[in-house]
Amino acid sequence: MKKYFTSESVTEGHPDKLADLISDSILDECLKQDENSRVAVETFVSGNTVTIAGQITSKAKFNIEDIVRNIIKKIGYDNENLDMDYRTCKINVDITKQSPDIAMGVDTGGAGDQGIMFGYASNETENYMPYAIDMAHKLARRLAEVRKEGIIPYLRPDGKVQVTVEYEDDKPRRIETILISTQHNEEIEQSRIKQDVIKKVINEIVPSNMIDENTKIYVNPTGKFVIGGPLGDTGLTGRKIIVDTYGGYSRHGGGAFSGKDPSKVDRSATYMLRHIAKNIVANGYADKCEIQVSYAIGMKEPLSIYINTFGTGKKSDEDLVELIKSKFDLTPNGIIEYLDLRKPIYTRTTNYGHFGKDNLSWEEIIKM
Numbered sequence: 048m049k050k051y052f053t054s055e056s057v058t059e060g061h062p063d064k065l066a067d068l069i070s071d072s073i074l075d076e077c078l079k080q081d082e083n084s085r086v087a088v089e090t091f092v093s094g095n096t097v098t099i100a101g102q103i104t105s106k107a108k109f110n111i112e113d114i115v116r117n118i119i120k121k122i123g124y125d126n127e128n129l130d131m132d133y134r135t136c137k138i139n140v141d142i143t144k145q146s147p148d149i150a151m152g153v154d155t156g157g158a159g160d161q162g163i164m165f166g167y168a169s170n171e172t173e174n175y176m177p178y179a180i181d182m183a184h185k186l187a188r189r190l191a192e193v194r195k196e197g198i199i200p201y202l203r204p205d206g207k208v209q210v211t212v213e214y215e216d217d218k219p220r221r222i223e224t225i226l227i228s229t230q231h232n233e234e235i236e237q238s239r240i241k242q243d244v245i246k247k248v249i250n251e252i253v254p255s256n257m258i259d260e261n262t263k264i265y266v267n268p269t270g271k272f273v274i275g276g277p278l279g280d281t282g283l284t285g286r287k288i289i290v291d292t293y294g295g296y297s298r299h300g301g302g303a304f305s306g307k308d309p310s311k312v313d314r315s316a317t318y319m320l321r322h323i324a325k326n327i328v329a330n331g332y333a334d335k336c337e338i339q340v341s342y343a344i345g346m347k348e349p350l351s352i353y354i355n356t357f358g359t360g361k362k363s364d365e366d367l368v369e370l371i372k373s374k375f376d377l378t379p380n381g382i383i384e385y386l387d388l389r390k391p392i393y394t395r396t397t398n399y400g401h402f403g404k405d406n407l408s409w410e411e412i413i414k415m
Contacts, residue, residue: 052179057287065276071305099142188399207226222253291401322408338353
């Protein structure tokens with residue numbers, strides 16, 4: 048039986064990802080100076096204006112405006128008539144300290160909020176990610192590379208990728224559709240953009256055996272993408288939670304990641320569940336695995352643990368829950384210590400997914 052599944056990724060110049068990166072950069076600067084910093088920072092970008100708001104309790108001293116302008120420059124936004132200009136943009140800052148009501152529970156090792164979190168892994172790719180989101184991330188990263196390295200010099204920072212994968216007997220067999228929308232300089236012909244993107248992006252990334260004569264490729268289907276970034280669309284921290292996780296292939300608890308220190312279980316527990324799910328699959332206990340936990344604010348232990356191996360488990364789901372309980376400390380402090388989450392690592396996670404990357408503690412394969 049054939050089935051089709053689609054996932055999306057975006058480049059680092061997408062306005063939502065610009066907002067995420069600014070929030071994570073502020074977080075990393077806090078943790079660099081004070082590993083016990085409490086941070087919950089939101090960024091909103093619109094036109095040539097950036098607004099930073101949230102709570103920071105930290106010994107760190109730094110200039111938020113300098114961080115914001117450096118990030119915008121690094122991404123490549125330098126034209127307020129097309130997207131945004133790091134030199135002239137207006138920056139508003141409204142930062143307060145963490146609520147004492149929240150701190151009262153977190154200071155004793157409890158969760159920083161109530162909520163539900165999910166983790167997922169599958170053996171359909173080498174990095175244990177669903178195929179569609181893995182391919183979408185690789186294409187989006189390549190789209191940014193060809194711009195920054197001058198391989199396609201007329202591209203601008205904003206871009207989006209969508210990949211539809213055909214499954215047969217629950218295995219990815221071929222790519223049905225690739226859709227790429229990329230910002231560009233106005234004088235460039237659309238036919239040239241499509242030709243360059245196919246040759247220098249798609250053909251460099253997608254395995255030839257996954258594309259055939261029936262694969263549909265669309266590049267800038269509206270015919271033009273000149274106005275982009277925050278000038279074309281507002282951006283907000285935490286609005287790309289499906290891009291950040293599994294491309295919709297697994298469920299999501301609803302909590303965003305960027306700008307949050309690891310005492311926030313929205314982030315840290317989701318990383319831990321990815322680690323556990325990946326290791327259940329990597330150790331051969333299942334072909335795919337989804338795990339859910341729930342927390343109450345101020346309480347240390349999760350309220351519930353749920354696991355689903357979708358009929359692929361070599362052990363029962365009940366036995367796997369007991370294995371998880373015996374091997375892993377799922378208290379907030381236990382997760383932070385196990386994954387070493389007080390380091391300034393978070394800007395490495397912001398773009399092209401928080402999972403499936405090398406050199407992140409939650410991606411390490413262990414013996415279970």
